[in-house]
Amino acid sequence: MSDFDVATIGSDYKYGFRDEVKPVFKAEKGLSRRVVEAISYHKGEPQWMLDFRLRALEIYQSKPVPTWGGDLSGLNMDEIYFYAKPTEQRDARSWDEVPEEIRRTYEKLGIPEAERKVLAGVGAQYDSEMVYHQVKEELQRLGVIFVSIEEGLKHHEDLFREYFATVIPPEDNKYAALNSAVWSGGSFVYVPKGVKVDLPLQAYFRVNTAELGQFERTIIVVDEGADMHYIEGCTAPTYTTDSFHSGVIEIVVNQGARSRYTTIQNWSHNMYNLVTQRALVKKDAYHMWLDGNLGSKLTMKYPSSYLVEPGARSDILSIAFASTGQHQDAGGKLIFAAPHTSGSIVSKSISKGSGRSSYRGQIKIYENADHAKVNVECDALLINEESRTDTYPYMEIENNTATVGHEATVSRLNDEQIFYLQSRGLPEDEAAALIVRGFIEPVAKELPLEYAVELNKLVELEMEGSVG
Amino acid sequence: MANQLEIRNLHARIESGEEILKGVNLVVPKGEIHAVMGPNGSGKSTLAKIVAGDPSYEVTAGEILVDGQSVMEMEADERARHGLFLAFQYPVEVPGVTNANFLRLALQAKLGQDVSVMEFYGKLQKALQILEWDESILTRYLNDGFSGGEKKRNEILQLMVLEPTYAILDETDSGLDIDALKVVSKGVNAMRGPGFGAVLITHYQRLLNYITPDVVHVMVEGKIVTSGGPELALKLEEQGYEWVKGLAVAAG
Numbered sequence: 001m002s003d004f005d006v007a008t009i010g011s012d013y014k015y016g017f018r019d020e021v022k023p024v025f026k027a028e029k030g031l032s033r034r035v036v037e038a039i040s041y042h043k044g045e046p047q048w049m050l051d052f053r054l055r056a057l058e059i060y061q062s063k064p065v066p067t068w069g070g071d072l073s074g075l076n077m078d079e080i081y082f083y084a085k086p087t088e089q090r091d092a093r094s095w096d097e098v099p100e101e102i103r104r105t106y107e108k109l110g111i112p113e114a115e116r117k118v119l120a121g122v123g124a125q126y127d128s129e130m131v132y133h134q135v136k137e138e139l140q141r142l143g144v145i146f147v148s149i150e151e152g153l154k155h156h157e158d159l160f161r162e163y164f165a166t167v168i169p170p171e172d173n174k175y176a177a178l179n180s181a182v183w184s185g186g187s188f189v190y191v192p193k194g195v196k197v198d199l200p201l202q203a204y205f206r207v208n209t210a211e212l213g214q215f216e217r218t219i220i221v222v223d224e225g226a227d228m229h230y231i232e233g234c235t236a237p238t239y240t241t242d243s244f245h246s247g248v249i250e251i252v253v254n255q256g257a258r259s260r261y262t263t264i265q266n267w268s269h270n271m272y273n274l275v276t277q278r279a280l281v282k283k284d285a286y287h288m289w290l291d292g293n294l295g296s297k298l299t300m301k302y303p304s305s306y307l308v309e310p311g312a313r314s315d316i317l318s319i320a321f322a323s324t325g326q327h328q329d330a331g332g333k334l335i336f337a338a339p340h341t342s343g344s345i346v347s348k349s350i351s352k353g354s355g356r357s358s359y360r361g362q363i364k365i366y367e368n369a370d371h372a373k374v375n376v377e378c379d380a381l382l383i384n385e386e387s388r389t390d391t392y393p394y395m396e397i398e399n400n401t402a403t404v405g406h407e408a409t410v411s412r413l414n415d416e417q418i419f420y421l422q423s424r425g426l427p428e429d430e431a432a433a434l435i436v437r438g439f440i441e442p443v444a445k446e447l448p449l450e451y452a453v454e455l456n457k458l459v460e461l462e463m464e465g466s467v468g
Numbered sequence: 469m470a471n472q473l474e475i476r477n478l479h480a481r482i483e484s485g486e487e488i489l490k491g492v493n494l495v496v497p498k499g500e501i502h503a504v505m506g507p508n509g510s511g512k513s514t515l516a517k518i519v520a521g522d523p524s525y526e527v528t529a530g531e532i533l534v535d536g537q538s539v540m541e542m543e544a545d546e547r548a549r550h551g552l553f554l555a556f557q558y559p560v561e562v563p564g565v566t567n568a569n570f571l572r573l574a575l576q577a578k579l580g581q582d583v584s585v586m587e588f589y590g591k592l593q594k595a596l597q598i599l600e601w602d603e604s605i606l607t608r609y610l611n612d613g614f615s616g617g618e619k620k621r622n623e624i625l626q627l628m629v630l631e632p633t634y635a636i637l638d639e640t641d642s643g644l645d646i647d648a649l650k651v652v653s654k655g656v657n658a659m660r661g662p663g664f665g666a667v668l669i670t671h672y673q674r675l676l677n678y679i680t681p682d683v684v685h686v687m688v689e690g691k692i693v694t695s696g697g698p699e700l701a702l703k704l705e706e707q708g709y710e711w712v713k714g715l716a717v718a719a720g
Binding site: 109414415416417419420421422423424425426428431432434435436438439440441442 | 475491506520521522523543547549553554556559560561562563564565570573574577578609626630702705
């Protein structure tokens with residue numbers, strides 16, 4: 001994940017390059033029944049899935065645009081392409097089988113190199129389809145499934161149906177309904193009982209076509225006693241028109257299993273990013289969300305864990321970095337629905353220039369959740385005078401044996417810290433970047449080393465010329 | 469003149485506030501250690517911060533020269549790379565940044581080149597040994613949750629690793645127990661040599677039992693009012709600051 005040799009477009013977004021790749025099929029602009037049918041047709045789906053999509057479309061159309069979060073008034077669905085198929089072949093098993101222009105993109109992003117060095121498997125989505133999917137052979141032998149969601153439906157239909165839309169039904173929210181209608185791409189992951197996947201599995205999402213909506217759908221099942229870490233990374237070219245990304249991630253963590261889902265979202269600043277991700281955590285199981293949001297125009301994303309059986313635990317760690325023109329509306333949700341469940345949310349947000357970051361969190365402790373324990377800590381750092389932060393914590397506690405902690409801080413970049421570091425020889429920008437890196441360290445230290453290094457580099461880029 | 473830190477007729481105030489330094493003159497030749505003593509509010513700490521380049525003060529007249537070159541146009545980081553160092557009276561906490569990481573970045577900034585891990589740890593270990601300090605201090609976050617004494621000791625660790633040409637130690641002795649004071653002094657004495665000059669700012673003669681100054685200056689109401697040998701510190705210890713306040717009135 002190092003040595004990105006990429007022409008820089010824009011001042012500080014280094015993944016803004018675009019490729020001259022023409023999709024082999026692109027649906028007409030806008031959303032309609034015809035578009036949904038076309039997507040289903042191109043995927044050769046069973047009738048039940050088409051029926052599901054069409055029902056979801058109706059749900060989507062019946063729900064109003066939410067107004068409680070970021071400003072969605074600029075998102076015009078009539079100007080979005082809902083499906084663009086980059087190539088005829090899906091899930092290539094070797095990078096040699098991926099069309100050259102597309103392969104080059106992933107090489108620029110350092111994906112094949114990372115796959116060789118530090119990953120157990122890689123999935124790569126380009127526009128609407130997964131163009132590459134591969135997992136190490138020894139894991140395949142142990143029964144680990146890591147394929148595109150389409151291949152999951154095709155080759156593991158029973159398992160697929162057992163979980164699909166069970167964690168996040170289309171009724172959940174408007175954009176979950178939209179995703180349910182037009183989903184395309186994403187991963188299907190199954191880790192069998194007791195199997196420990198030592199290295200992370202990574203999915204990489206790239207939107208190349210302008211005005212495209214990307215609607216990946218991912219299902220991850222970590223069976224009893226198994227262990228897995230899934231990483232999602234996202235970038236897109238910088239266009240003057242807006243793009244749209246709306247994923248749905250459903251995770252089931254069965255008894256005694258451990259799982260971790262890491263996102264490093266670094267979309268270009270013309271992207272609306274509305275994602276629903278939720279984990280169902282069973283008896284004595286553990287799930288961690290590590291959510292890093294640096295890019296996009298507007299992100300609304302609140303990873304959630306439903307602790308549904310005794311002893312289930314979950315931590316949500318969130319980093320949001322909002323630069324000028326960006327709004328990061330992020331946070332997390334923890335639902336305690338069984339005794340002796342516990343969890344925490346740690347949120348670190350940074351607002352720079354006129355950027356705005358909001359922490360939005362929900363804690364719900366049901367009546368039956370005896371001795372539930374939760375701790376919420378949200379810290380906001382403001383870099384400039386015009387930077388903005390808001391906190392929206394929602395708490396509903398129905399059980400009086402619960403232990404609940406909540407702490408929130410807002411601070412400004414501290415002149416004394418800057419002077420102290422400068423007096424040791426660090427230029428002002430570097431001093432500011434170091435302070436910001438220190439601020440997010442409690443979350444960043446949970447990242448695998450390569451990603452922590454990359455995150456630090458991104459923070460340094462963002463901080464160039466931001467103070468003084 | 470080269471080979472000295474020279475402060476020439478320095479006047480300064482807090483941004484659009486009242487004047488705190490009212491014409492400070494001070495020359496510290498390389499190789500010497502000078503003490504600046506004086507009562508509370510005489511401007512000693514302000515002088516230290518202004519030399520280091522603290523932007524919250526406004527210099528209205530005068531000059532600071534390092535080896536003959538003015539540093540007035542330099543920001544704090546340039547001054548540091550130019551060989552100046554300030555040991556803070558109240559070292560600042562920077563959570564999330566490990567001591568080791570910070571020190572290495574600072575050393576690289578100072579030298580203008582990468583520093584190998586071997587070379588870096590070599591320097592560190594030598595300094596830690598003199599300061600009688602455990603390596604575990606390196607993985608702690610910079611001054612975060614440090615006791616007052618640990619913070620002061622950490623300033624001396626930075627001094628020893630960064631090896632500046634001129635250092636100003638702002639009340640490094642305050643808040644130290646006698647054992648810590650000895651250790652800190654050991655660190656400063658280890659720096660002593662022909663390539664290093666220092667200014668020790670202190671209220672008390674106590675520190676000077678461990679670090680013998682070449683010259684002692686007394687600062688009152690924003691000016692150096694008298695200078696002498698180590699015996700001057702003893703006299704202040706015995707007689708207090710009342711008699712020097714008279715000198716300030718005479719000089720004013």
